[in-house]
Amino acid sequence: MKYKVGDNVKVIAGDQKGSSGKIIKIFKSKNKALVEGINMVKKHNKPNANNPKGGIVEKESPIHISNISHVTKDGDATRTGYKIEDGKKVRISTKTKELI
Secondary structure: OOOOOOOEEEEOOOOOOOOEEEEEEEEOOOOEEEEOOOOEEEEEEOOOOOOOOOEEEEEEOOEEHHHEEEEOOOOOEEOEEEEEEOOEEEEEEOOOOOEO
């Protein structure tokens, strides 16, 4: 998996194309990621003890990882490469060669 929680990513395909955000959670088995402020859906909640009125809540929905890409410091989408540095495997941007 190229992505980790906390990575800044940009949406490269779909309705939200061009918007960017930070990864909140990753679902490895489904190959999906939850990105902050991306793919918002409305969820209808029944009234309960915590929320006596119920209502409609907007929350993020997972997006497939094939539709996101890492972001460089300039805000451009980039692919991810790997390099061995001091005996450790690190992720690098293929456009700018900087560490991710």
